[in-house]
Amino acid sequence: MAVKSIAPLKASGEDGFPAIVYQKYWLITGEKVTKYCLDVLHGRRNMEEINKTCIILIPKVNSPKAMSQFRPISLCKVIYKIISKVLINRFRRVLSCCIEDNQRAFIAGRQITDNIFVAYEILHSFKKRRGSSKKGFALKIDMSKAYDRIELGFLENMMRRLGFCEDWILLVMRCITSVAYSVVLNGRIGEEFCPQRGLRQGDPLSPYLFLICVKGFSRIIALAKREGRLFRTKIGMGNVSVSHLFFADDSILFGDNPIEGASNIKNVVNKYEKVSGQLVNFDKSLIYFNNNVDPETRIHVGGILGVRISNNLKKYLGLPTMVGRRKKHAFVHTKERFIKVLNNWSL
Numbered sequence: 001m002a003v004k005s006i007a008p009l010k011a012s013g014e015d016g017f018p019a020i021v022y023q024k025y026w027l028i029t030g031e032k033v034t035k036y037c038l039d040v041l042h043g044r045r046n047m048e049e050i051n052k053t054c055i056i057l058i059p060k061v062n063s064p065k066a067m068s069q070f071r072p073i074s075l076c077k078v079i080y081k082i083i084s085k086v087l088i089n090r091f092r093r094v095l096s097c098c099i100e101d102n103q104r105a106f107i108a109g110r111q112i113t114d115n116i117f118v119a120y121e122i123l124h125s126f127k128k129r130r131g132s133s134k135k136g137f138a139l140k141i142d143m144s145k146a147y148d149r150i151e152l153g154f155l156e157n158m159m160r161r162l163g164f165c166e167d168w169i170l171l172v173m174r175c176i177t178s179v180a181y182s183v184v185l186n187g188r189i190g191e192e193f194c195p196q197r198g199l200r201q202g203d204p205l206s207p208y209l210f211l212i213c214v215k216g217f218s219r220i221i222a223l224a225k226r227e228g229r230l231f232r233t234k235i236g237m238g239n240v241s242v243s244h245l246f247f248a249d250d251s252i253l254f255g256d257n258p259i260e261g262a263s264n265i266k267n268v269v270n271k272y273e274k275v276s277g278q279l280v281n282f283d284k285s286l287i288y289f290n291n292n293v294d295p296e297t298r299i300h301v302g303g304i305l306g307v308r309i310s311n312n313l314k315k316y317l318g319l320p321t322m323v324g325r326r327k328k329h330a331f332v333h334t335k336e337r338f339i340k341v342l343n344n345w346s347l
Contacts, residue, residue, distance in 0.1 A: 047178040084175065095108075140252045265305065
């Protein structure tokens with residue numbers, strides 16, 4: 001199952017063998033590969049020999065001029081990916097019990113559209129609150145290099161806090177601490193170096209481990225709510241309370257008391273940054289207020305948080321957050337992207 005779940009023609013690691021080699025010739029390679037993987041999983045073999053990873057720099061823009069305009073992608077060996085997939089199959093069975101409902105990424109039975117609908121309803125209620133005195137805000141937080149900054153000690157402590165056994169924690173930590181990187185530049189593989197922090201973009205296990213780290217952020221927010229330092233936004237006839245929505249590293253926080261809430265949110269974010277190694281990208285983060293918040297308060301709150309003030313969040317998870325009478329115009333970019341993807345398909 002683990003071997004079949006790997007994309008057959010994805011870029012291979014340092015050994016040069018894509019997954020299709022193992023899938024097509026499993027009758028020949030299967031026995032030895034299975035024995036090797038079991039030896040690694042049971043600690044009879046070191047992880048280092050299969051954890052040498054090549055880094056490819058993928059440009060984010062057409063003409064990149066700075067390193068920040070490249071996205072580093074890790075090319076892991078297929079043997080390591082098989083082991084990683086085995087761990088993922090175990091992880092999936094328990095993640096829904098460990099991770100709250102407001103996190104919708106990579107968990108069976110949860111969909112990205114759930115967060116989109118909830119966010120849309122909250123922002124729509126902001127627009128319609130003219131007859132109310134409640135002052136609401138939505139803070140969209142962008143984490144800078146989210147995977148690359150994770151403190152491995154924080155991840156280890158989070159797994160321990162969530163009740164994972166020591167053998168499992170040791171196995172996962174072996175996967176992420178035995179990594180050796182080599183940057184591929186102009187077709188040449190550079191010298192090896194060992195990272196001190198961060199999760200690999202390209203390791204199938206990384207998204208699930210990142211969810212555990214973000215769980216720490218959710219815990220800090222929950223503690224602040226219990227202590228009365230954060231106030232949740234209430235929507236609908238039943239006054240359903242929502243304080244935050246997560247989709248992997250995409251975070252949006254809601255509140256009903258802008259001035260007091262801004263200071264408390266800043267303390268919560270600073271605490272999470274300190275323990276996890278994460279860093280907020282203030283250039284890409286922004287805050288949106290409902291119609292009851294006056295301009296002076298908006299400027300004051302924006303200054304406290306150090307983020308841009310927006311009159312419209314425009315998009316959340318790729319879809320428009322505000323849809324007025326011009327519905328066709330609101331979804332024109334979504335339609336264009338959809339058509340572009342379809343045109344790339346081949347029959």
